Amino acid sequence: MTTVASWNVNSLKVRLPQLVEWLAANPIDVIGLQETKLTDEHFPQAELEALGYHVLRSGQKTYNGVALLSRQPIEATKVDLDGFDDPQRRVAIGTSGGVRYLNLYVPNGQAVGSEKYAYKLRWLEALHRLVQAELAAHPQLVVMGDFNIAPDDRDVHDPAAWAGQILCSDAERGALQGLLGLGLTDTFRLFEQPEASFSWWDYRQAGFRRNLGLRIDLILASNALRDRCHSSTVDKEPRRAERPSDHAPAVAQFQSHPL
């Protein structure tokens, strides 16, 4: 079995002890991290390699930053969307154990109609083109990350309040559906799930205690991998910690490819 996780840690510097503890308690083979918020020179490479992981990181100061960790070597790596010049570090792509992994920190978008929203939609268009090319080259593809899009109303604690708002707008959801239309499946929805299952809760207003959340952290799988997916969940345990990330990790298990 190959276990894949995606976790927006909201500062790897602050969350490293929690990440180390979580990886020690959970048999994770591949993990995509988002919002590491540190430059590559400050990345805790030795600490994570000591846990047995190979590392691909693409960081910057203060904002954004992603990393891909795998127990197997990572090759043929990329850290940009083709043809989309962007100083913001939001992409970590690599092949590991015969599977292609795309780890993404999709722009938040701030508010519908804002400049950041326009950037988000342009970014998603570039992502669409990239995923199309990646799928053609790599039938076994995982696309994971903080999508900053709640796929549908089941993924929103108060759909009426969020209707048309950032993370839920038709254009954002349409862009996600466009990705799925290329031949990807939201693995979480392959399985029965409890109602009101979320992956992000605002720090404000006691959002986690009241379960005022959204499910925006996704693990998508190509058709070949979907058929080998055995489970897909959100692990809320790290969100209960002292000084937690505002996101919980998504976790999906895949039956290993028969060699």
Place this chain on the structure above:
DNA sequence: ATGGTGGCGCGGCCA
């Protein structure tokens, strides 16, 4: 309530 909390870094931006 144009608020609330948290991270970065030390004022204001971003989520």
